[in-house]
Amino acid sequence: AQSVTQPDIHITVSEGASLELRCNYSYGATPYLFWYVQSPGQGLQLLLKYFSGDTLVQGIKGFEAEFKRSQSSFNLRKPSVHWSDAAEYFCAVGHAGGTSYGKLTFGQGTILTVHP
Amino acid sequence: KAGVTQTPRYLIKTRGQQVTLSCSPISGHRSVSWYQQTPGQGLQFLFEYFSETQRNKGNFPGRFSGRQFSNSRSEMNVSTLELGDSALYLCASSSLGGASTDTQYFGPGTRLTVL
Numbered sequence: 001a002q003s004v005t006q007p008d009i010h011i012t013v014s015e016g017a018s019l020e021l022r023c024n025y026s027y028g029a030t031p032y033l034f035w036y037v038q039s040p041g042q043g044l045q046l047l048l049k050y051f052s053g054d055t056l057v058q059g060i061k062g063f064e065a066e067f068k069r070s071q072s073s074f075n076l077r078k079p080s081v082h083w084s085d086a087a088e089y090f091c092a093v094g095h096a097g098g099t100s101y102g103k104l105t106f107g108q109g110t111i112l113t114v115h116p
Numbered sequence: 117k118a119g120v121t122q123t124p125r126y127l128i129k130t131r132g133q134q135v136t137l138s139c140s141p142i143s144g145h146r147s148v149s150w151y152q153q154t155p156g157q158g159l160q161f162l163f164e165y166f167s168e169t170q171r172n173k174g175n176f177p178g179r180f181s182g183r184q185f186s187n188s189r190s191e192m193n194v195s196t197l198e199l200g201d202s203a204l205y206l207c208a209s210s211s212l213g214g215a216s217t218d219t220q221y222f223g224p225g226t227r228l229t230v231l
Contacts, residue, residue: 036222043120043206043222090159094218101171102149102164102210104220109158 002027004091006107013081014115021076021110023091032094033074034104035065039087047089050074061085086114117143120209120223128229134195137226141188141209148190149220150182153204162205165190194228202230 003026013019025031032051036044048059055067065076074091088111092104121140129135141148150162161174165184182192188209194201204225210218 034219041224041227043122043224044208046219046221049219092159101166102147102208102218102220103161103172103174104149104151104159105161106159 002093002095002105004093004105004107006089006091006110008110009108010111010113012113012115015083016080019076019078019081019085019112021089021091021112023074023076023107024072025074025091025093026072027093027095031074033065033067034092034094035059035063035074035076036090036092037087038090038109044090047076081112081114083114083116086112088112120207120221122205122207122223122226124226125224126227126229128231129197130231131197131199133197134193135197135228136191136193137205137207137228139190139192139207139209139223141190141207142211142221145209145211145221146188147210147218148184148188149208149210150190150192151206151208152176153206153225154202159206162192197230199230201228203228 005024007022034049035047038044047063048057050057050067058064063078088109090109091107123138147166149164151159153159164172168184179195184190206225208220208222210220
């Protein structure tokens with residue numbers, strides 16, 4: 001069965017520091033991968049997505065992610081974190097084909113704390 | 117375009133009651149998916165509707181049901197509420213027919229508390 005693992009439950013960085021959030025997936029075919037961000041009490045906002053093509057994808061708010069098939073990873077990065085980036089981040093995989101309409105499988109999330 | 121809207125935003129119910137949550141997708145989007153988010157289980161897929169038809173269902177008991185109207189608005193219903201149903205219920209819409217690879221746009225959620 002498909003699954004997504006985010007190994008880090010909580011990460012703390014200083015403002016201005018670089019950030020990398022890890023995501024590993026288990027999926028039998030070509031994965032369709034997403035990163036979402038959730039602020040407290042809010043819904044999910046799409047940061048970026050990978051369907052095919054260039055393995056380095058750019059998203060909103062200065063985020064990027066790199067798809068590495070050999071490592072089954074889709075890590076999210078940002079060169080310089082801002083205090084407003086503090087939130088919870090979710091990696092998700094979509095299921096191509098079959099009858100898996102509308103279903104995303106999410107990781108458990110990583111809470112990002114930013115120190116001034 | 118307006119985003120996905122969900123009503124109500126907050127709801128308090130007691131055990132044994134039933135509840136109905138509403139979701140209005142982005143204009144032009146015909147697929148609506150529902151998710152339950154809890155601290156213990158994370159984000160879990162409930163079901164997906166497209167053109168008034170449920171096409172996919174997650175692993176939830178029959179107390180959880182939904183429907184979609186001709187204008188693509190969707191409702192989900194939970195009957196005989198249990199304490200464990202307390203959660204944030206998120207609705208998402210997508211435009212390309214609801215394939216699982218479509219980009220889903222989420223609403224702000226309905227926070228349900230069961231006492």
